[in-house]
Amino acid sequence: MNNTKPKVVILGAGMGGVKAAQCFADAPVDVTIVDQNNYQFFAPLLYQLSTGILEESEIALPVRQFFHSQSNVDFHLGCVTGFDTEKKIVATDTGDISYDYLIVALGSTTRYFGMSDIEEHSFPMKTLSEAAAIRDHLMRCIESAAHETDEKRRQALLTFIIVGGGPTGVEEAGAIAELLHDTLPPDYPHLDLKKADVKLIEMTDSLLMMMPMSLRKSAAESLRKKGVDVRLNTAVSNYDGQTVTFKDGETLSSHTLIWASGVQAVDICKELGAEQAGDGRIIVNKDLSVPGLPEVYVIGDCAHMVEKEGERPLATIAPYAMQEGACAAQNILAQIKGQPQTDFVSHDLGAMAMVGRFAGVMAKGSMKMDGIIAWAAWLAVHVIRLAGWNTNFIVLYKWLLNTLFGTRPACLTSEKQIVK
Amino acid sequence: MNNTKPKVVILGAGMGGVKAAQCFADAPVDVTIVDQNNYQFFAPLLYQLSTGILEESEIALPVRQFFHSQSNVDFHLGCVTGFDTEKKIVATDTGDISYDYLIVALGSTTRYFGMSDIEEHSFPMKTLSEAAAIRDHLMRCIESAAHETDEKRRQALLTFIIVGGGPTGVEEAGAIAELLHDTLPPDYPHLDLKKADVKLIEMTDSLLMMMPMSLRKSAAESLRKKGVDVRLNTAVSNYDGQTVTFKDGETLSSHTLIWASGVQAVDICKELGAEQAGDGRIIVNKDLSVPGLPEVYVIGDCAHMVEKEGERPLATIAPYAMQEGACAAQNILAQIKGQPQTDFVSHDLGAMAMVGRFAGVMAKGSMKMDGIIAWAAWLAVHVIRLAGWNTNFIVLYKWLLNTLFGTRPACLTSEKQIVK
Numbered sequence: 001m002n003n004t005k006p007k008v009v010i011l012g013a014g015m016g017g018v019k020a021a022q023c024f025a026d027a028p029v030d031v032t033i034v035d036q037n038n039y040q041f042f043a044p045l046l047y048q049l050s051t052g053i054l055e056e057s058e059i060a061l062p063v064r065q066f067f068h069s070q071s072n073v074d075f076h077l078g079c080v081t082g083f084d085t086e087k088k089i090v091a092t093d094t095g096d097i098s099y100d101y102l103i104v105a106l107g108s109t110t111r112y113f114g115m116s117d118i119e120e121h122s123f124p125m126k127t128l129s130e131a132a133a134i135r136d137h138l139m140r141c142i143e144s145a146a147h148e149t150d151e152k153r154r155q156a157l158l159t160f161i162i163v164g165g166g167p168t169g170v171e172e173a174g175a176i177a178e179l180l181h182d183t184l185p186p187d188y189p190h191l192d193l194k195k196a197d198v199k200l201i202e203m204t205d206s207l208l209m210m211m212p213m214s215l216r217k218s219a220a221e222s223l224r225k226k227g228v229d230v231r232l233n234t235a236v237s238n239y240d241g242q243t244v245t246f247k248d249g250e251t252l253s254s255h256t257l258i259w260a261s262g263v264q265a266v267d268i269c270k271e272l273g274a275e276q277a278g279d280g281r282i283i284v285n286k287d288l289s290v291p292g293l294p295e296v297y298v299i300g301d302c303a304h305m306v307e308k309e310g311e312r313p314l315a316t317i318a319p320y321a322m323q324e325g326a327c328a329a330q331n332i333l334a335q336i337k338g339q340p341q342t343d344f345v346s347h348d349l350g351a352m353a354m355v356g357r358f359a360g361v362m363a364k365g366s367m368k369m370d371g372i373i374a375w376a377a378w379l380a381v382h383v384i385r386l387a388g389w390n391t392n393f394i395v396l397y398k399w400l401l402n403t404l405f406g407t408r409p410a411c412l413t414s415e416k417q418i419v420k
Numbered sequence: 421m422n423n424t425k426p427k428v429v430i431l432g433a434g435m436g437g438v439k440a441a442q443c444f445a446d447a448p449v450d451v452t453i454v455d456q457n458n459y460q461f462f463a464p465l466l467y468q469l470s471t472g473i474l475e476e477s478e479i480a481l482p483v484r485q486f487f488h489s490q491s492n493v494d495f496h497l498g499c500v501t502g503f504d505t506e507k508k509i510v511a512t513d514t515g516d517i518s519y520d521y522l523i524v525a526l527g528s529t530t531r532y533f534g535m536s537d538i539e540e541h542s543f544p545m546k547t548l549s550e551a552a553a554i555r556d557h558l559m560r561c562i563e564s565a566a567h568e569t570d571e572k573r574r575q576a577l578l579t580f581i582i583v584g585g586g587p588t589g590v591e592e593a594g595a596i597a598e599l600l601h602d603t604l605p606p607d608y609p610h611l612d613l614k615k616a617d618v619k620l621i622e623m624t625d626s627l628l629m630m631m632p633m634s635l636r637k638s639a640a641e642s643l644r645k646k647g648v649d650v651r652l653n654t655a656v657s658n659y660d661g662q663t664v665t666f667k668d669g670e671t672l673s674s675h676t677l678i679w680a681s682g683v684q685a686v687d688i689c690k691e692l693g694a695e696q697a698g699d700g701r702i703i704v705n706k707d708l709s710v711p712g713l714p715e716v717y718v719i720g721d722c723a724h725m726v727e728k729e730g731e732r733p734l735a736t737i738a739p740y741a742m743q744e745g746a747c748a749a750q751n752i753l754a755q756i757k758g759q760p761q762t763d764f765v766s767h768d769l770g771a772m773a774m775v776g777r778f779a780g781v782m783a784k785g786s787m788k789m790d791g792i793i794a795w796a797a798w799l800a801v802h803v804i805r806l807a808g809w810n811t812n813f814i815v816l817y818k819w820l821l822n823t824l825f826g827t828r829p830a831c832l833t834s835e836k837q838i839v840k
Contacts, residue, residue: 038559038833055475057830064607071609077563077833095567129835139458143497147515187484189491390821391829394814401810409811410477413458413497415549 009099016300016321017105023329036079050131051175052408108301111262121241122259136414156253164261165202173200174356182406218370222359265302277304287341299324429519436720436741437525443749456499470551471595472828528721531682541661542679556834576673584681585622587773593620594776602826635781638790642779685722697724707761719744
C-alpha cells in the first residue's frame, strides 16, 4: 500500500493504550494497536471475577469496539516478542510491525521480589484467567473441606490468605469473606463456614497507603467486622502450597495464598534496551519519550515517570495511564508538525476502595468519606468507567442481587483446559 | 457415622442425575450426587456460548443450588475412575464412595467413528470448555484473516465447516453465519466478511432427522437464506487441520471443522463390566437396571434403552434422561420396600431447533411449526428450562439485544490457561 501518513504503533490495549489511540481521532496518522488478547479488561473488577460476582464479558470489551467511529485505527492480535529500534520494527508472535512512532503501554505483572516458592505456589490476580483460576481454586477448597473429616486438614482448606493491603488485597479479602459468610452457607448445610479464616497480611502499619490515616483505619475496621483477620506489620517469607511462613518464624497451614503485594513492568520491556528502574519500569523523559529514542514513548504501568526531581514515580493506576496516553499522543502529533513537546502533568483524581457490602472508602484532596456513601460512590464510578453500555445494565443487576441476597451466579469450577 | 438409611449414589449431575436425586425428596435414603464439575450445564445452549451470545454462568448452575430444600442430598466433587460392583464402591479421583444403590448418569462424549485425524484436529462441543475453545478459535481465525494478504489463506481462515445436521449442527451453523454477517462487520471495516463461508455437512439426505420432512426442508431453506452452504448426502473422511477431505475425494481448505456428528457413552462406562452397545451405551433392562447388577441403574445418554423389541434405542436427549431419572428413583424406592419394579415408558415431548433470528422449527405429534412462531417458542421453552431464576432475566436481556442489534458481548479470545 502506498501510504505516506506517519504510522503510530501502540503496544497494549489497556486503559493507557486505548486512550492514546482515541486521541489520534481525525489526526493524519495511521494507528495500529496491538494486544495479545482481543479485548481490554477492567482490572479494578478482577476481584469480582475471582469471587463469582461477575463474569469475563462484563469486565472485558473487544478492542475493536472502541474504534467503530475511528477509521484510522487498526487492531493487531499478537504478543510482543521483541524490538528493533534502529529499523523501527516491533516483533510479535503473529508478525512484525513497522512504526514511525511507538507508544509502549504493555502494563505490569506480578512482582514476587525474588521469592520463587511464593511465585510457584501463590495465586496472582492480574489477568482474567488468573482471576478465574482463583475462583476455581476457592470452590475446590470449599468442596474438599465439605468432605474432609480431619479437622486440621479441613481448617487448612478453609484458611485463605491474601498478601498485600492495597486496594486489590482489601477488596479481595472483603469479597472472599462475604462469599464464605453470606453467599455459600445455603449450599453447604453440613460445613461450618463460620470457621473459615480469611487473613489479610500487610507489611506496613496500615492498609491503603494512598488514603488519609482515618480512612485506613476505617477500612481495617470494616474488614474486621466482616470477619477478616487483618494483620498489619506482618510479612510473609515463604509458602510451599501447604504452609505459610511469616518473617517472624510463625507458620500457618493454608491451601490458598493470593499474592497482591507487588507489581513490576512486564518482562518484555527489557528488550527495548532502555534504562529501567528496579521494578522494570522504563525511565522516561518528562515528555514520556525514552532517552535516546525520541520516537518511542512509554506510558502507564511500564513507565517510570518522575514529575518533579526527588519525588516518587507516579503510581501504577489507570487514571495516570490514561492521562499519559493523551500526553504521548499529543507529543507525537507535535513532533510530526515540528512543534515542541509538552511535559506530562498528572491530575490526581483521588482514590477509592470497596471493602464489601455497604462499606467503602474514598478520598480526594481534603474530601474524605467512608461507609455506605463511599460504597455507593464506588459502585457508581466503576459502572460508569466500565466500557460497553449493554453490559453495564447486567453489572448493575448483578450488584443489586448480590447486595440484596448475596447472589453470586458464577461460583463455578473450571474444567481442565483443552489444549489444541 | 451410624446410619442405617440406604445409600443411593448418583454419578453425574446432568439433567438425568439431578432429576433422579430430586425424586428422592422426603424418601428415607441418603443420596450422594457426584460430578467432576461443581455445576450442571444446559447443553442445548452450548452453541450460544461457542458463538459469543451467552457466557458460562448463564447456562450453568452449581449443583448444590438444586438441593437447598432437600436435606438428604449431598454433593461430591470428583471424577469417576472405576467401579467395584462386588464391594459396591465407586472410585473417584477425590476418594472412594460406597453405595447400596447406584444410578449411572454420566452422559456422553463425542464419537469420531475411529477417525483419529478428525479427533485430533476438529472441535467437539460437548462441554463448557469445548464451547469456549470454539469461541476463542473463531475469533482468532477472523483476526488472522483481517491481516492476511494472501487471498487463498484468507479464504481458508474464513471457511467454517460444521459436520452433522442434527440440532447442534443446525444451531451452530446458523449462529456462526449470523456472527459473521450481523455481529462482526462493524468491528472489521477492512475485512469483507461477506466472503466468509459457513458449510453445514450432513451425510444423509436431510437435516434434523427427528423432524417431519416439511420441517427438515424448511430448516435447510432458512439456513441457506442466512448464507449457510448446506451440503446433504456429503460425508467427511479426513481433516488435518488445514484441508478437509470429503468421501468423494473433493478437498477444501479450512482452519475450522466443528464435529457435531456423533455421540457415544463416556469411556468410563466400560469399567462397569456390563454389556455395551456399539456406541458404548450400557444395555439396560426394561426397568433401567443392569442385567446381573440389580442395584445398579443406568439412565440418560449412557443407557441403551429399547422400549419395544425391534425398535431403535431411545435418543440421547434431555427429556428422556429426566424421565429415566424419575423411573430409576422410583424403582430403587420400590426395591427398598420389597415392591416390584416398573418398566420405563417414554413420553415424547416433541422436538425443536433454532435456526437463527426469527427462524426455528418445532414438531410434536401431528403439530408442525416453523418460522418466527417456532423461533419464539424455542426461546420461551429454553429460558424456562434453564435453571437459575436470576440468570434467566439476563439471558432474556441478552437475547433481546442480540435480536435487535446482533449484540454478542462475549466475543472474547481466551488467554493461555495457567496450570497450577
